[in-house]
Amino acid sequence: MFIFDSARKEKREFIPQNEGKVTLYVCGPTVYDDAHLGHAKSALVFDLLTRVLRAHGYEVTYARNITDIDDKIIKKAREQNKKISEITTFYTSSFHAEMAALGVQRPDIEPKATESLEAMYEMIQKLIDKGHAYTTPSGDVYFDTSSDSGYLSLSKRVQEENDKQNRVESSEEKRNSADFALWKSVKDGSVTFESPFGLGRPGWHLECSAMIEKHLASSHAEYAVDIHGGGADLLFPHHENEAAQTRCATNHALAAYWMHNGFVNIDGEKMSKSLGNSFFLKDALKIYDGEVLRFYLLGTHYRSNFNFNTQDLEASKKRLDKLYRVKKRLFGLTGEEVATAFQNELLKALGDDLNISAALALIDELINKINETLDTPGKHKEFKREALSNLAYIERVLGFGVQNPYEYFQSGVDEATKAKLAELIEKRSEAKKAKDFAASDAIRDQILAYGVQIMDTPQGTFWEKI
């Protein structure tokens, strides 16, 4: 496999530290609000990566954290007069439900900040002991960036230039403007934990480094994890800071490979609350099938910026529809799974830094070949067996085509309408049998009024929601 390593800015052959095993850590959500399309993109990208790694035969341990200690959470709890835990529980479960709708598999480990405090204390203490962190008079603990010769090696920035544009007020207690909080002392009792460093709460960057040590790292390894991923915006300062903490507190570097996914824009504009154009996943899922969103969001290479718009989504859906139509043609058939050349080619395409476009082109070729073959007379027994295996492989590795094909085309239609449609189709069939085409066409128009199109096949008349 090949992976583009955003630390080195080049595509590299992927070689895990332990043969056959991969550790993957991805920065997950801060659970203070509904997930938007950007969260979906990131989760989908690393879901795909995990599936592809597993298809390559790797035993993958995938961890994605839940940040449940954060100023934004506290603010929200205050505003809504709720407990912190009510907020975090609510948004954690909605996140899980929405990701499930997209076909995102749950990570193997999902550590929470609130459950990782001991690991964080341990890391802070190590950093203090090694002279990489200092305590201020007001009780905060900061990471001393000047003590880390490798600082900024990940993002390759220039500190003086960062400072020129630094829009954040720098605390006067910090030794260097880039120093970041490991521990924030809190006196108002809002959300405080009792630590060896006093009452307070941990800085945001710390949790990932601590969780990685706790759950994934082996102390003698050169790297704490094989792959560390997240959104492109996290490269700096979040990942830079994580890398610094781990490098200074332990005897290994944080990650052998870094992967960053591109952003999701809406109609050419950055999603942001101030622009009022955040597209929440829960709203998108009211309009579109989760798998359609999965297919659309994964349809563009993970490192590209993604511009979400409904026209492109509709075009993308038509491509997925074709996969489902071919599944309809093979529906009900079963057989032993066999390995095929197609599967090898698909895996090769995806193994090249998740080249989804190449993979989709192969799938389109496959669909075309299946339709072409099924259009010719014959039983095609062996061909069908291979076709079924290939479709099953696509389901497993890409998560495309996982639904019952008939239900896929009829999702969102209520039972009463379905019954009515069945009735109309029956009437139309009778009219057709009587060669009363004026009547059958009139009924078809009635059916069309439901937003449904029909198709006559040798097996009968079927309908699809348009």
Place this chain on the structure above:
RNA sequence: GGUGCCAUCGCCAAGUGGUAAGGCCGCAGCCUGCAAAGCUGCUAUUCCCCAGUUCAAAUCUGGGUGGCACCUCCA
């Protein structure tokens, strides 16, 4: 100001030295009572512009132009 990314058919989008994948849309045909679906064929001598390297460049180099991201919590 710094760091970095991008520019390929009407639209989406691969391709990073060997002579332009794939999808949507469109056009023609087959099939169909007619449709829909499916199938077949057609649809970029050309990859933002200029110059250079090379037997060979969308792909490399230099210079432009135009987008964009990060440097603040952020996927």
